[in-house]
Amino acid sequence: MKVIEITKPGGPDVLAVGERPVPKPMDHEVLIKVKAAGVNRPDCAQRQGTYPPPPGASDLLGLEVSGEIVEVGAKVKRWHAGDPVCALVNGGGYAEFVTAPEGQCLPIPYDLDFAHAAALPETFFTVWTNVFESGQLKKGESILVHGGSGGIGTTAIQLAHQFGATVYTTVGKESAVNPCLELGADKVIQYKNDDFVLAVKEFTGGKGVDVILDMVGGEYFERNLESLAPLGRLVQIATIQGATVSFDLRKMMAKRLVITGSTLRPRSTEQKARIARSLEEHVWPLLNKGRLKPVIYKEFKLEQAREAHELMESSAHTGKIVLNVR
Missing domain, CATH: 3.90.180.10 (Medium-chain alcohol dehydrogenases, catalytic domain)
Known part of the structure; x- marks a missing residue:
């Protein structure tokens, strides 16, 4: 699969297109075919070498994605292949496929496209x-x-x-x-x-x-x-x-x-799953009714991750920056 790699700590120019094997989901994980990935300031900090991923997480950037589930782990109960979801991930979102704990996935709210859905989880x-x-x-x-x-x-x-x-x-x-x-x-x-x-x-x-x-x-x-x-x-x-x-x-x-x-990324899978369920109960109804919607400033192709990071660090944007993966 195509991914964006950090060649060395530094500025946006250290981001490069690479190839990695498609990951396999563990028992309580799903494999998502990524449609879009959100760009966030922690991504820039990780690229600079000041925000390392937690133990066991992918070294690839990307903390939120949207897409379609293509495979589920042996003990996954809620989700099935073909389900469209958005998900908070522990890393690896700047790629064509990513695994996510089942509890950190949420249904895509009514009438949101994949780009807007990818802008939901982290924020x-x-x-x-x-x-x-x-x-x-x-x-x-x-x-x-x-x-x-x-x-x-x-x-x-x-x-x-x-x-x-x-x-x-x-x-x-x-x-x-x-x-x-x-x-x-x-x-x-x-x-x-x-x-x-x-x-x-x-x-x-x-x-x-x-x-x-x-x-x-x-x-x-x-x-x-x-x-x-x-x-x-x-x-x-x-x-x-x-x-x-x-x-x-x-x-x-x-x-x-x-x-x-607080910081979000180091929290346990169980804690993040609890936040997801609270969001689904209290916030997702507002999204489904159109009373909330993520604001997207600009969309880039996955291969344009460097330009997306340059924009993020310029602070010239109002709202979210998204990478369209497919």
């Missing part, structure tokens, strides 16, 4: 478990989503809006403002022009927001604490501007804040 798993499970966002509360124009951001805006929260978001470019408003954001802050701490205080009458979803880290950390309301929750899912911070613990104590965060 929806991440947002659901972090915002609604760890962050405990509830109807009537408020959330600040940093990076509203990316794949995670556009997903978080839509989900928070659909579940009755007031949504604020930060973006870096003027062209992202209207798309974020159309997705359900109540206010959009251009962080290059406005201080998001002051903007949040203005929007909330000085109270602050209940939840912040942040992937920036670094100097944003203390500013996030300033932006939280009493009993607020900061959910950290990446550290683009730095993983090491220092802050005054008394600020956290005085407002009784909760600081949490």
Whole structure:
């Protein structure tokens, strides 16, 4: 099968087309003939050599795919050959075939093509478990989503809006403002022009927001604490501007804040399967009704993975980037 390989750690130019044997599914796995694969920032980090795959996972890039099941393991119960699915995978998505644990597969929502279905798993798993499970966002509360124009951001805006929260978001470019408003954001802050701490205080009458979803880290950390309301929750899912911070613990104590965060890829198969079932119960009905839809900025061929990574790292996109494999 055709795959995209990392020839050595480095920039997008280290990605190259290669060939590998088609993998065989284990007892509780399915083999998917890949139609499309989502491109995500962790892919770029793995390519650079800073985000190695967990033990036992494929060394190939790609954490989410859509396609058709062509073979099932001996103990698979739900799925059959011919079923169209989207799946969260532990690696190997940039290929013509990939194996996936049966519990990490989900049916493709009504009326979504393979490209849009491939844009679902990584971001929806991440947002659901972090915002609604760890962050405990509830109807009537408020959330600040940093990076509203990316794949995670556009997903978080839509989900928070659909579940009755007031949504604020930060973006870096003027062209992202209207798309974020159309997705359900109540206010959009251009962080290059406005201080998001002051903007949040203005929007909330000085109270602050209940939840912040942040992937920036670094100097944003203390500013996030300033932006939280009493009993607020900061959910950290990446550290683009730095993983090491220092802050005054008394600020956290005085407002009784909760600081949490997670990474998705190292979680167990059982944990990921539980998230999948929760998504299918609570979120998939909204997708089937057309109330949610992943935003795709651009599609590339599998052989154009380098160009897809260049676009991802430019941050010029609004929404998801997808590789069409077939």
